Amino acid sequence: MILWSRRATSEDSELRLLRQVAEGVNGIEAVFDRGLRLLWISPSIARVTGFTPQECVEADDLFTLLVHDSDRAHARRMAAQVGSDGLARDFELRFCRRDGEVVWVASHWRAVPVAGDGDGDGAVALQLSAEEIQTRKETEYKLLETVTELRRAQALREHYLVRSNDERQRLSALLNLIRLGIMFMDRDRRVLYYNRAMLQIWGYPPDAHLIGMRESVLQSTVAPLLEDAQGYFAHIKEVLDAHQMVSAEYEFRFADGRIVTDRSAVVEGASAGLGIGRVWIYEDVTAERRISAQLISMAERDPLTNIFNRRRFHEELERTLADAARRGVEVGLLGIDLDGFKPVNDAFGHQAGDEVLIKLVDRVASIVRRNEMFFRIGGDEFAVLVPDTRASELSELANRLCEAIAGLRFEFDGQPASVTASIGIALYPENGLEAQALVAAADEAMYCSKAGGRNCWTLSARLAAESVRMPVSSSDEPDSKED
Ligand SMILES: Nc1nc2c(ncn2[C@@H]2O[C@H](COP(=O)(O)OP(=O)(O)OP(=O)(O)O)[C@@H](O)[C@H]2O)c(=O)[nH]1
CATH class of the missing domain: 3.30.450.20 (PAS domain)
Known part of the structure; x- marks a missing residue:
């Protein structure tokens, strides 16, 4: 040792x-x-x-x-x-x-x-x-490093989880605030997400639970609510079968009268080419459609009598003549101007005159057929457009209108009042090939009625060599008399 x-x-x-x-x-x-x-x-x-x-x-x-x-x-x-x-x-x-x-x-x-x-x-x-203890220490160090690394990864994961939860909360709050209904379906056509507006639009209670529900189940629950469920489901099938990346806006109606549109788009996945599902967006457009219908109505209807106005008259005349030209049929135009309307206004006031106009329109509207269109051109001037007709039918109609208008009885301030109508009849294509020419022919004939004593109708001179003015008779076949 x-x-x-x-x-x-x-x-x-x-x-x-x-x-x-x-x-x-x-x-x-x-x-x-x-x-x-x-x-x-x-x-x-x-x-x-x-x-x-x-x-x-x-x-x-x-x-x-x-x-x-x-x-x-x-x-x-x-x-x-x-x-x-x-x-x-x-x-x-x-x-x-x-x-x-x-x-x-x-x-x-x-x-x-x-x-x-x-x-x-x-x-x-x-x-x-x-x-x-070097080996043990190294192992300890490695273990410590691994634990530290794990803790860091865990902290990072928690950080991202919190961030992603916050993000989801923000997104969910936003999606629940908007009026558009939103629904995500996964690739297996099961519900992945929906917002509050989607429940409202589709008539589900606010606490309905649709997550995971199959599209077919969803359809069976909403079918009774739709005006045309089969038509709507056919549209969905078409969009899905055609794999439309973004579908065009589709309008459909609920049985309770609501009008809703849908659009949809494939949701792209992280890996290119593979959609992870489809997002559907629903919009209740009932109010918009009502407003635009009102605007259209305001633009083409007379506010006092609610019948079509001069603007719509010209549109319909052009359309009807074009259609008649294609089909080779005749079109009749009755120009109506009231007689003695001004004295009613003058004697009993504008409101009394309005009442006359409203009642007269009601009466005439009850006489014209469904395919005949009645317009207020302005003041005490009206027109009736009769597609696919003959001269004899027009004279019959004019006769009935004259009789009906003359038969209206009014009483203002205890005094009786009445009006009559002078009518001019023009026929396409005999009296004019263009709208303007036809209107001029009807006007000309109407003035002939005025000149000839009022409360009568006149066939345009352009129909025959001379225009024909007829006194009102109760017969279906009016006696023609040369002007
Ligand atoms: N109450 C009322 N009167 C109107 C309205 N629009 C136009 N008028 C009046 O209608 C009258 C039309 O005049 P005229 O065509 O000369 O009246 P009329 O007495 O029928 O004369 P003739 O056509 O010659 O028979 C005018 O007094 C206008 O002021 C309306 O919306 N309401």
Whole structure:
């Protein structure tokens, strides 16, 4: 056995025995005096650090030689405390190897009484038992790194989860505020998402739960609400079968009269080419349609009598003539101007005149057929457009109108009042091929009626060589009389 002790000669038998045991163990064993001077160290120090036991013993300060800068003060302090209070201590520290590498060791320090020291002060030595734990430390480090990495990933995931939840909440709040109904269907045609407006439009209660519901189930629940369920479902089938990326706006009606439009688009997935489903957007356009119908009505109807006005008259005349030209049929135009209307206004006031106009329109409207159109051209001027007709039918109609108007009885301020009508009849194509020519022919004939005594009708002169003015008779076949 080689001895590296400064006090080898004065060792007692107990210390020798301790050394023998210590040299045989795999770990590092060392003995220090209370001043932390190394007295002895086992050969295993060379295996762990590369420094020989002799180099260690001869070193001025083993702590400076072996212990890493960062651990040195702590190690020294702990060892000194063991020396002073006699309590064993365990701690880990780093040794610096000769080759510059660092190696972790677990150290156990305890005070060992030195028997037979001779000075009688109960002297103690410090025994260090150390074991290399580099592999364990590396594993610990790796574990720590992995745990840190996991924690970081977890924190990041939680951060994104919170962000994505917030995002979803914001989006959901927004989608629930808008008036458009929105529904996402997945690729298997099951409901993935819907907003509040979608429930309202489709007549579901606010707490309805549709997530995961199949399209076919959805359709069966809404079918009774639709005016034409089969037509609507055929539209959906067409959109889906044709894989339309964006479908055109489709208008449909509910049985309760609401008008709704739908549009839909494929929702692109992250991987190109694969749609992950389809979004459907529903809009209740009932109010819009009503307003636009009102605007159209205002633009083409007379506000007092609610029948079509001059503007619509010209549109219908052009359309009817074009249609008649295609089909090779005749079109009749009756120009009607009231007789003696001004005196009613003058005698009983404008309101009385309005009443006459309203009642007269009601009466005439009850006489004209469904395919015949009645217009107020302005003031006390009216027109009836008769598609696909003959002159004889027109004269019959004119006769009935004259009789009906003359038969209207009014009473204002206790006094009776009445009006009559002068009618001019023009026939397409005989009296004019263009709208303007036909109107001029009807006007001309109407003025003939006025000139001929009023309360009568006149066939346009352009129909025959001369226009024909007829007094009103109750017969279906009016007696024609040359103008
Ligand atoms: N109450 C009322 N009167 C109107 C309205 N529009 C036009 N009038 C009046 O209708 C009258 C039309 O005049 P005229 O055609 O000369 O009246 P008329 O007495 O039938 O004369 P003739 O056509 O020659 O028989 C005028 O007094 C206008 O002021 C209306 O919306 N309401």
